[in-house]
Amino acid sequence: MTATTTTPNRVRSLPVLLATEDDAEDMGLLAPDDRLTCHVHGRWIHQCVASPAHVSPVTRHRWCRSCRTELAVAVDELSLTVAMSCPRCGHGGSAATTRLTAACRASLTAERAARQAA
Ligand SMILES: [Zn+2]
Ligand SMILES: [Zn+2]
Numbered sequence: 001m002t003a004t005t006t007t008p009n010r011v012r013s014l015p016v017l018l019a020t021e022d023d024a025e026d027m028g029l030l031a032p033d034d035r036l037t038c039h040v041h042g043r044w045i046h047q048c049v050a051s052p053a054h055v056s057p058v059t060r061h062r063w064c065r066s067c068r069t070e071l072a073v074a075v076d077e078l079s080l081t082v083a084m085s086c087p088r089c090g091h092g093g094s095a096a097t098t099r100l101t102a103a104c105r106a107s108l109t110a111e112r113a114a115r116q117a118a
Helices: 014-026 093-115
Strands: 071-076 082-086
Touching: 014 093, 082 093
Parallel strands: none
Antiparallel strands: 071 082
16 A cells, blocks of 8 residues: 555756655655655765664664664665665664665665766
């Protein structure tokens, strides 16, 4: 029942997408977890996901519940891959983290497209 709309292949720069996502989120059209930009840091989500502000023990974003530890983030801009894992047990995944990882991959792709269009 997730209403994931297929985003049209339109290239948007960071400031434009940031504002668009702010509006869509305010209107309830976009879940905060699905954003490609971060309104706290004003960056692409993959660029600031390593910040402590993106750790949430409550929702389990970037959080290993068993170890009570922040997950480490590895972003590879060349291969467009993003991985998050617990430095203690090597796992620590959660539904929230899976979604955050997917958003980071999408933002990597969007950032590359925006860069190439510039
Ligand atoms: Zn951020
Ligand atoms: Zn762990």
